[in-house]
Amino acid sequence: MSKIHRGMVLALAVLIIGVLVPTWIDVSNIEMVSIWDGEATSLRDGWTLSVDGVVLDDEFILPQVVKNLDLSGRRVTLSRTIPSSYTAIRSVLFRTSQKRVKVYVDDRLTYSYDGNIDNRRIGLIGLINHFVRLEEGDQGKRLNIELVSNTPRSSGQFYEVYFGTRTAQIRQLFSYDGFSLVIGVFMIINSVMTALIATRSLRNGKIYRGTLALSSIELCVGVWVCSGSMSTQLFIHNQLLLVVFAMTALYMFPVCVTWFVLSMYSIPNRRFFMVCAMFFPIAYIVVSALQLLGVITYLTVVIPLAVSLFLYTFTLLGAVFSAYRNGEKNAKPFLIASGFLVASIVGELTLLLLPHRTFINIQPLNIGVLIFGSILYAQILTQGVHFLEERGRKEYLQSLAYTDALTGLGNRRAFDEELIRLAKSDSEETSYGILVFDVNSLKQINDDYGHAEGDLVLRQIGRLLTSLYGTFAKIYRIGGDEFAVICGRCDQERMRGMEQSFNEAIAKKPFTVAFGSALSSLDRSDSSDSLYKLADRRMYRQKKTMKYDVRKEKVPNPASIDTVEHPR
Structure with missing residues (x-):
């Protein structure tokens, strides 16, 4: 740490101790009447x-x-x-x-x-x-x-x-079912976070759909709990809007649960459950239409809906239990979570039969919802970690197959596949350029100074090309002493700039590099492969006009070839 840095830290510490702390102490001694004083x-x-x-x-x-x-x-x-x-x-x-x-x-x-x-x-x-x-x-x-x-x-x-007072009444309202609002908001936020995790980290994975399904379950439960909380009306005054939200969540809940089960477990009669689950949103549309016509309301069909949902849920649980008995061991967490949810619903209904509603009346469902979501989330999290570990191993092995170990650039295989991709690409990427580089007399460098110094030269060439073109082009080491650069959407002006910047940079090095270039829009090549061959021929034509002109007595100390990196 520098003296200036230490001085700034010391000054800040003195400021905090000498000014802010006394201020906090002084303010904390001021007695003020809380807005929450008093009882409703x-x-x-x-x-x-x-x-x-x-x-x-x-x-x-x-x-x-x-x-x-x-x-x-x-x-x-x-x-x-x-x-x-x-x-x-x-x-x-x-x-x-x-x-x-x-x-x-x-x-x-x-x-x-x-x-x-x-x-x-x-x-x-x-x-x-x-x-x-x-x-x-x-x-x-x-x-x-x-x-x-x-x-x-x-x-x-x-x-x-x-x-x-108004504040005392708000506190009374929160003390009754404010916890439900907190639980509901937590579930909705968790739903959004789960969906983001699925789309950003688990995409194309086996549990991708299962994670999205869990996100939709959490969203339905969160909306249902929030809509049923009296405290929510402090923020959303239209109670009818909350009723519509609650009904939407209720009708979509079996669809989301079925989606989760079919994504995560192998159960019998999958098509049957897919069809049955779609009954609920279709019924919701029909009931909403009849309600608009003044025939019925949501409350008219609450009991038939509850019975249908109860029967379907237990049928689905029976299928999951059957799959578990037949070896689908991953279904065990879902069965346990569903058991807690069903028990909480039964407890909630039992307490609602009491003559007076109290704070405890609404807690079983909240607790059951938390346990249900936590168990399923833990299962998704465990499988997600395993998936990311497996994907990491695959990506590492794939990187080894497409990466040059010495320079960290793409290897010949990656270069060839990029040429194939360019050959199949649409007209938007027809204007591209290829540069091919070859280190002159690398064998003599190896003979004079050893292979470690030759490797050092190759790494330096790789870093040089990356510093010049890495922000807009792809760079490869395609052979022992050969490198290639593919520049997408490259025109003649950019190609001239690339050649000029390389000539200026390589002039400062104690070795020489021959290169050749070809531009698809200028050279009218039939294919990306023929364009590469054209650039390669131009590179060899330039190579013939160059030679290793650093005489032995003028060659610098091997360690000075690269002042950034030294061989161990």
Whole structure:
């Protein structure tokens, strides 16, 4: 490390210790009220339930489901006195699945929402979070939440109402299912990363399609989890859009799983599963079309879809298990992962039957999704590492077959194959040039100074050609003392520049090199091979006019032939 460098490092250290550290300490001692202070309070009791102005229950408790009573299309009102015993009540948070919502404080309209369901073809609402701002002095006044539903099922569902600051309510929302949003986003990001790995590193490999299939599975699961999270509505306010995303992911999930299984394992009846998997996206298109026509909605076919998906999944798992029993040992991780996923779904459905939804209700599916994806990802990762190692070995062996060991340039085999490629190429690459080089009197150099010095000369020629032409041309060592350069899309001006730059560079060396060139657009050669032969003849014609003119007494010390590299 130089003195200047050490001085800069020392000055930076002094700056950090003497200025920044005291600043951090001083700032950290400043007491500020956190925006997350305070709690969102759920007021469950003390509500009055009215329908079209008639009181049905003056001791209504939230949350609650009113059964055996169709309230669709009727004006349902929840009313309660805003408590004055709480401080920092600035907002009301509640969720509904109603087509119209209005909130009054006494007789003042504070909030209004209209899903415009009567003018839309798609008769879906979804579960929506409503944040209602309260004014100073609203404590002690009467809060009236007026609801109008369009379906009997949603008309009787009443959720908790939270009072508090907006930030406290957001925290309450995240504490309920924010973890689902995190898991969903993680799966989507992981899906993108998996697809990038497949396209950049595993292309043309055996597990390429399997990795892309896993990426699509992660995408479907991530979209499904995010769409079902209430926290997602903080960023995407259109709940109907989330419903469409969720349905798309659900219908495409069996296709992606089938794609993964068929790509990774040898199972019986492959065509049968391919056809059955395509049933789901086709059904999705049909259901979406019928929904646009106002015949049905996604919710109408949820149960038939769930049953079909359940039956198909277990049929597919049965085929994978059969393949495992017959020797397909690679299928074991998939069976284990699917077992965790099925168990989590069963656990989720069981907990959803409980009378009240809590944080724990939504965790089994999240945990199952993580385990499912982790097991499959571990299998893909293991096989991907093996594939990359095998490909690396093959590329190394191939490089040995096409690389000159002494100079690191392409060898004669690589040169011949490039000529064949040029002969088959289209008209865009018809203008190309070939230069052939030959070291004069290499045998005499070997005799006078030894083969080590002769090899040193060859390596120096290789480095010289690479420095001159390596950025735009391909360079080869095609014989003992012969080199060749192929320049694609080469015109007469570039060829003259290449010849001139070589003459200037070789003039500084203690040895001479003969060369000849040929240009396809100028010499009108019938083929790349005949163009090479023309350049070779011109090289030998020049070679006859040159000689090894470095006399023995003027030949420099062998070690000075190349000041960059010395033989060991």
